[in-house]
Amino acid sequence: MEEKRIIMDDKAVGRAIARISYEIIERNKGTDDICIVGILSRGAPLGKRIAAKLMELENNDVPFGTLDITPYRDDKTDDIPQDETDISFPVRDKNVIIVDDVIFTGRSVRAAIDALIKRGRPRSIQLAVLVDRGHRELPIRPDYVGKNLPTSHSEVVKVSVTELDGSDSVAIFLKEQK
Incomplete structure (x- = not known):
């Protein structure tokens, strides 16, 4: 693949994470009963940063976990590796915010919702993404977006x-063209 262009640098990513964090606080009227779950692999560090920013802003510890969606994907049928999910808190009756790096077709988010519901019934599930590039195949829309990027x-x-x-x-x- 040949690089086309840089869309966000480190400062823009940092600003997007801060903006998403403020929007989460505003929509949920604080951080009580919120937990953050980052989709492995790049949603996890982004989710951890959002949880840290929420802690900094609200002085309230926000539980953070990681979610491995591989066993729940609809395009994987053979040799599924062991589930590497690490959620050490109950999601039942919580407002769970799933964090991913990019939303495209929506299929990864569908898998994340399936994986999350196996662990309990959240009060609500919200979605935060760094980049929304469009082209949805499922009726899924993020609640918090760092950058809309038509592609x-x-x-x-x-x-x-x-x-x-x-x-x-x-x-x-x-x-690359074939």
Whole structure:
């Protein structure tokens, strides 16, 4: 893949996380009964940052966990690895905010909802994403969006996070033509 352009640098990613955090507080009237669940792999560090920002702003510990959606994906049928979910708190009757890096077709979010409901019945499930690139195949819409980024099917959105990649950024690449 050849890099097309950088859409968000580290400062823009930081501002988006702060904005999403403020919106979560406003919509939920604080952080009581909220928990954050980041989808592995890049939704997890973003979710952890949102949980930390909520703690900083509200001085209230917000439970954070990670969710492995691999066993719940509709495009995986063979050799599913062990579920690496790490949610050490009950989700029952909580307002659960699922965090992912990019929403595209909506299928990953559907898998995340299935995985979450297996662990209990939340009061509500909300969705926060760093990038919404459109092209939904399922009727799923995020509640909190860092950046709306209209793309074509021939483009790939790549989110990099410091925790996994050494720096924060969002870039668009062109798919290689076959």
